[in-house]
Amino acid sequence: MIHSKISHSMGALLSLLLLCSCKEPVDDAITKPPTPPVVAAPANWAARADSAQAALRQGFFTASQYYSKNNAGDNSFNYWWQAHGLDVLLDGYKRTNHADYLQQANQLQVGAKAQNGNTYLNEYYDDMEWQALACLRAFELTRDPAYKATATLLWTDIKTGWNEQQGGGIAWKKTQRDYKNTPANAPAAILAARLYLLDRNPDDLLWAEKIYRWQKATLVDPNTGLVWDGINRTGDGQVDRNWRFTYCQGVYIGAGLALYQATNRQEYLTDATRTANFVLGDADMAPGGILKNENAGDGGLFKGILVRYLGLLAVEPNVSATNRTSYINFLKFNGEAAWKRGARRPPGLFNTNWTSLPQGPVESSTQMSGVMLLEVLASLQVRNLL
Template sequence: MDRRELGWAQLAERMHRDLFACYMNAQTGILDQWYPRTAGRADENFYYWWQAHVLDVLVDAYERTGDPALPDRMRRFCRSLEHYNGGTFTHNYYDDMEWTALALLRAYRATGEPWYEEKVQELWADIQTAWNEHCGGGMAWKKDQLDYKNTPANAPAVILAARLYSLFGRPDDLAWAKRIYEWNKTHLVDPATGFVWDGMNRTGDGTIDKDWKFTYCQGVYIGAGVELYVCTGESLYLEDARRTAAACFKELGEPGTGLLPEEGIDDTGLFKGILIRYLVRLLEIDPACPHVREVLLTNAEKLRSDGLIENPLLCGPSWKEPPTLPVQLSVQLSGLMLLEAAAKLEVSK
């Protein structure tokens, strides 16, 4: 059947299947960086944080299908990632650990397996060491650059702390979430618009990187506001999330269409998928939030009609034109997250 005739869940399932068929490495137990694999090099970086989003899409598929084979697949994948990372999930980059902890926590919520929660708590204890008084507080980006603070190391930590509080009710976790959120809002959110800046003091001179306009910074700050609203019922957090969503669409959306920008490959290839994930979360809590459903479905429709090639089902950095081989894992994950989002909206309409 032509992909344009498939429902969103069917299309997401096909892309999920092709993701693992194309990228899974039987020797490492995790996913390769490129398809075809021969496009890669032996000396390429190990993008640990991408694999956290592989676990996220495994959880997405399990939530969508209830396939009883998926928990074992998730379990084996996580143990392979831990082994490949040196027998631990800890890492030099605080934001990388946060992505992993968030995915592991979702796996715990989906399966109830205690091992996931144990690993999350280990990561959370390490992540808390990111807080220091450089730049007036906030979470450092990585352990060997403690004076550089950015949204990708702060807003996901808020989401993690807030979700831990929602699950286990520890007041310290909520206190962490509020404190990190206030730092992020005070230092890296445009007070005039709600648009989220990437980071500050990267070059050691206190400069804020206002020209780094990334979709995922908007996404994780939206997610942070939503989770704090869920925890506290305080409307200010939800209003912040709504305001940032509107600013994101205005600043980064294509005028007249709402299509999200091409952000390239490597790490940036994952950015749109992260925004999509937290826009869906915003819509779950606030179904009437202006333009969110429209933006999600507009992007999904464009990807389905113009942005894919088939056999296998692959996408590129732009969702409005087909990819050329090779296709990078980060980019493919973003496209799959968009299709999973559309499948969720199909169920909830």
């Protein structure tokens, strides 16, 4: 009787287990937990900038204390490249606070002056403007009065380039005073506006606005914001509308931004963002979203100049969130492309084309553009904007 009850109970229990197993399958096999997805570590833009800075120093800085033309033994001197060399050293110093950047900056100033005939004055107004901008920035970072003295010396000479041919504007060079272009005028407007922000001299602001008005009226497409290169280059009074350089867009963005910061007038910021948005959407300026190849020589610096001023625009507090996001994403996309295609022996060398590896010697102008790009991205990363 007891056996019968136990059998009956066991049968019921077995039926219950079978019923449960139909509703909820049980897998008694031992299985490994699912493999978590691989999450790529965020890019360390500061480390990448360090590599590019080291490549610039090791491959291009000569015993005579200036940047050579290339890393294959051509030690030709180009004055305005040295100004951008100073600027990238200041980028490195601002990011790291390492004194060796300032030491090399001081060496560069000595070497560049010696190679330029023992003077900072030059035939080309745009070249002097770049030197003045870099020196003014060096003064703001170090408070070394020698840098401010150089910037002031150059600004005094730069103003002599203004004349009324072509309706105004600063000439490209002293022996061709009837040719006016963006490279000689937009950086001058940036310089004047920054001097005003530093010293609050009303005359500097008057100069900045006068130069900017001429630039906008003469060399900017009112329909698109595209910035043309120059007027009367060949003596025919014509504008070079087919000369479409990233350089020109960059310095006009910088001029609008500097004047906005000096005056708080919205029109200047509107101009800057309009031109920036044009660049991002133009298939010639940025095919496939990557800034175009403008070859070696002076053109090697063009993209870096645009990147520098687009980066400054991206962190202007009063730029819209939509525009800020667009600018930062664009810069990051370019940075990833350029870095992934940079040579690895040594690391951090760049090509004129940011979508391919360097082939043969690299010029210092090209390398400086790459350094500027990585330094801008390192700065954005510190701000938690990447």
